[in-house]
Amino acid sequence: MNKLALVGGRIFSDYDLFENRALIVEDGKVIAMVDPAEIPDDCQQIDVHGANICAGLIDLQLYGDGDDLFSAQLTSESLQRISDRLVSKGTTSYMMTLATNTFSVFKEAIRVASHFHHDALLGLHLEGPFLNVKKRGAHPAELIVKATKENIKELLGEHNMVVKMMTIAPECMDDDVLEYLQSYELLLSAGHSDATSIEGIKGFDLGIPTSTHLFNAMSPLHHREIGMVGAIFNHPTACSSIIVDGHHVNFEAVKIAKKQMGERLFLITDAVAACSEGIYQHVLNDGYYSLPDGTISGAAVSLFESVKNAVLRVDIPLEEAIRMATTYPARLLKRSDIGNLNCGSIANLLIFSSDFELQNVMVKGELIS
Incomplete structure (x- = not known):
């Protein structure tokens, strides 16, 4: 070399x-x-x-790229195309994410990913199925389930080596079940949650280090109940990802979050791909994707474009915007080599x-x- x-x-x-x-x-x-x-x-x-x-950018939440939505295809060929395209756009490390689905789809995704290698693929991020149906967003209500030790073991097996991250609603998970899930040593993220501020803070105090797409699909900040957003803002160590495409979150709201959170805020894309089959049929609009009924369902932005938006639209200094896509996600992963x-x-x-x-x-x- x-x-x-x-x-x-x-x-x-x-x-x-x-x-x-x-x-x-x-x-x-x-x-x-x-x-x-x-x-x-x-x-x-x-x-x-x-x-x-x-450094190469790190995206902890995306579902596909181009015409490839992994959950709809579940093939190594799809993973290869997604990985290669992401790298060409500057994302050299990523979590392939699957939104709430059937256990059979999750298991097949785990099987395919376990036999696939690409330098960019960090592992799988399961966004669900242990969410709060009240904040389901584009996730099908009938596939959201309450977590138990039994269905966690059914989903992840006894020796999980592929799933590296999971989004959960902390208020919907019993303390002993959360402790059991933590034994799998996943990066847990609080999201699709209708938690009160007390419930949210409790989840972070119990060891959930981060949260999923700040503002989106979570109980909002209100002056009489500050919800999950307020819990994230006020907790001293809770981190959160945020989508900086100008559609999921207004750029002015990103400015507020950045002032509140500083280094605890990092970038993801939440990017999906055009898809006309399966339970997630994503339709491209002007800069974002939605379900056929109009529900916003994913982004159409690269992580490099997100860094650009952070600088040009949110007035974040370039060096800090870069850290939001490199240093801070790497810190959550406990990786010092990327x-x-x-x-x-x-x-x-x-x-x-x-x-x-x-x-x-x-x-x-x-x-x-």
Whole structure:
């Protein structure tokens, strides 16, 4: 594998911005950040001509891309196409998400994913079926069930290696069942929830670290009952994802959330794909997807476009918008080898211009576009 030196760019990594430095990559990893005069002789130099360089983006919630909605196809070929397209758009790590479905569909998805490998695929995120039907959104009410130890075991088996994340409604789950679910060591997220603020805070206190698409499908902030939104705002450690496409959440509301939450807020796309079969028939509107009855059902934005929106429409500084799609999701995953360009990390990165033209993507030290 070639030893590369990226020069002439502004390099963003975690809380650092490096200018007039060279990023050295070898054997799929970042190995050094050096002065250009100190670039080893055996490096192939690539001048990015003043472009920005940041770690590959991490999306913890999306359902498909292009014409591929994974839950409607459930094939390794679909996963391959989705993964390759996402990487070409700058998302080098992602959770393939399935919304509430039958247990047979969930199990088949787990089976397919267990026999599939792609460097970008982190695992599966099950958004359901243990949700609150009052905040179901586009999820079918008849498929939402109350969690028990028995149906958790039926769904995940005894030794789950594929499902890495799950969205649950904490007010609908008994404490002992939540503890049992936590034994699977999933990243749990509170969502599709009608929790009171007390119920929401209790869930976070019991160890749920984050929440799903802030504002959407959750009890709102009201001045007499602040609901799940208020619980997220006020809890000292609760994180939340947010969809910054301008349709799911007004950009002004994103500004409010960012001021309240700071580093606890991170980006997801919630992206779906056009689909005319199965229980999730997504129809593309002007910038978002809905069910045939008009219920908003998913986004049509990439994570890189979300970063752009965060900067241009929400007035978030570029370095912070990048962290919202790299550092903060990696922190939730407890991964120090992705989401940054520190020495020893996987060499997944983006090269993009000051006007947000994505110029190149690197995966494990290989430029792919």
